[in-house]
Amino acid sequence: MYPKLTIDIKKIKENMDYLCKLCEENSVSSRFLVTKVLAGNGEIVKALLPWGFSHLADSRIANLKLYKDFPYPKVLLRLPSQSGIADTVKYSDISINSEISTIKLLNQEAKKQNKKHQIILMFDLGDLREGIFYQADYLSMLKAITDLQYIEIVGIGTNLTCYGGIIPTIEHYYTLLEIKEKIEKAFGISLPLISGGNSSALPLLLEKKIPKGINNLRLGESVFLGRETAYGTPIPNMHQNAFTLHAEIIEVQTKPSYPIGEIGLNSFGEKPEFTDLGLMKRAIVALGKQDVQLDNLIPLDSLITILGGSSDHLIIDVSKTSYQVGDILQFNLNYPGLLQTMTSSYVKKEIINN
Numbered sequence: 001m002y003p004k005l006t007i008d009i010k011k012i013k014e015n016m017d018y019l020c021k022l023c024e025e026n027s028v029s030s031r032f033l034v035t036k037v038l039a040g041n042g043e044i045v046k047a048l049l050p051w052g053f054s055h056l057a058d059s060r061i062a063n064l065k066l067y068k069d070f071p072y073p074k075v076l077l078r079l080p081s082q083s084g085i086a087d088t089v090k091y092s093d094i095s096i097n098s099e100i101s102t103i104k105l106l107n108q109e110a111k112k113q114n115k116k117h118q119i120i121l122m123f124d125l126g127d128l129r130e131g132i133f134y135q136a137d138y139l140s141m142l143k144a145i146t147d148l149q150y151i152e153i154v155g156i157g158t159n160l161t162c163y164g165g166i167i168p169t170i171e172h173y174y175t176l177l178e179i180k181e182k183i184e185k186a187f188g189i190s191l192p193l194i195s196g197g198n199s200s201a202l203p204l205l206l207e208k209k210i211p212k213g214i215n216n217l218r219l220g221e222s223v224f225l226g227r228e229t230a231y232g233t234p235i236p237n238m239h240q241n242a243f244t245l246h247a248e249i250i251e252v253q254t255k256p257s258y259p260i261g262e263i264g265l266n267s268f269g270e271k272p273e274f275t276d277l278g279l280m281k282r283a284i285v286a287l288g289k290q291d292v293q294l295d296n297l298i299p300l301d302s303l304i305t306i307l308g309g310s311s312d313h314l315i316i317d318v319s320k321t322s323y324q325v326g327d328i329l330q331f332n333l334n335y336p337g338l339l340q341t342m343t344s345s346y347v348k349k350e351i352i353n354n
């Protein structure tokens with residue numbers, strides 16, 4: 001059955017090996033495997049074990065719950081919701097945090113569940129997503145946290161190149177290390193994890209410029225798609241094609257390329273625009289916007305062009321090819337496309353593990 005996403009475990013593992021080696025060369029001794037793009041697919045996570053990554057990390061507690069039997073510490077990578085505190089304490093060993101009211105609730109719940117909950121305090125160094133703003137007075141908040149009996153601060157971290165697109169620099173990392181020193185000095189504690197970010201740190205890693213002391217990275221896109229995310233460049237010696245989407249042609253006909261009649265709105269409420277290219281051999285593929293945003297698809301056949309589509313139909317110019325009904329087209333995906341197809345229950349997942 002199609003559409004189908006094939007997942008090549010060997011290629012992902014080779015990407016993981018490459019990244020672990022690169023991290024070791026930069027003294028980044030701890031790595032979180034960010035699994036959110038797998039949308040809770042435990043079969044893939046299981047196939048990737050064992051690895052050189054120390055923790056399983058995901059932005060959804062529902063996914064971590066599915067991984068509960070895997071013998072690796074689990075990290076909740078989105079700030080906990082106050083309505084989901086019980087599950088956060090139950091299914092994650094560590095959560096990232098920036099709000100004292102949430103941390104106090106975690107403390108109460110951890111007491112109830114008779115365990116310590118570990119936190120990484122996030123600092124916003126300018127990307128303007130989660131984290132205590134680095135210029136704020138964070139020491140008073142730290143004081144309040146150190147008073148909590150069931151909370152253990154295991155580290156600090158920052159997240160860049162997510163909302164603001166800010167590229168990590170050595171200066172960002174020195175700022176993070178300064179924050180670490182200030183906290184350790186003020187409270188006589190040691191912060192074992194200094195988490196320097198995500199796959200956008202890779203260019204610095206490749207240039208061996210990550211300052212000593214930044215000892216953790218949280219990696220997702222680079223693992224699964226073999227690219228860094230500061231500039232979006234594929235990394236040589238890594239696989240960009242571990243995932244391939246296969247979809248079936250259900251119609252091939254020669255038709256005009258310009259619709260006939262008055263143009264109003266398409267099925268997504270947008271006014272479409274067309275260029276008249278005359279008669280064209282067009283294929284309809286059984287795949288649509290309900291499965292994936294169509295501009296996230298990268299056709300493997302360079303002779304075909306995606307024209308557009310609707311919820312369940314992908315329309316392609318196949319004039320330069322001999323495709324017929326029943327043929328299967330293949331696509332690579334960018335990260336949002338991978339996230340969407342992994343999340344769509346209409347897309348079959350097939351693991352290739354050899």
Ligand SMILES: Cc1ncc(COP(=O)(O)O)c(C=O)c1O
Binds near residue numbers: 159218219229
């Ligand atoms: C807090 C946090 N850290 C790390 C990551 C991983 O980012 P990337 O996929 O660029 O490695 C994400 C995104 O999934 C995230 O939200």
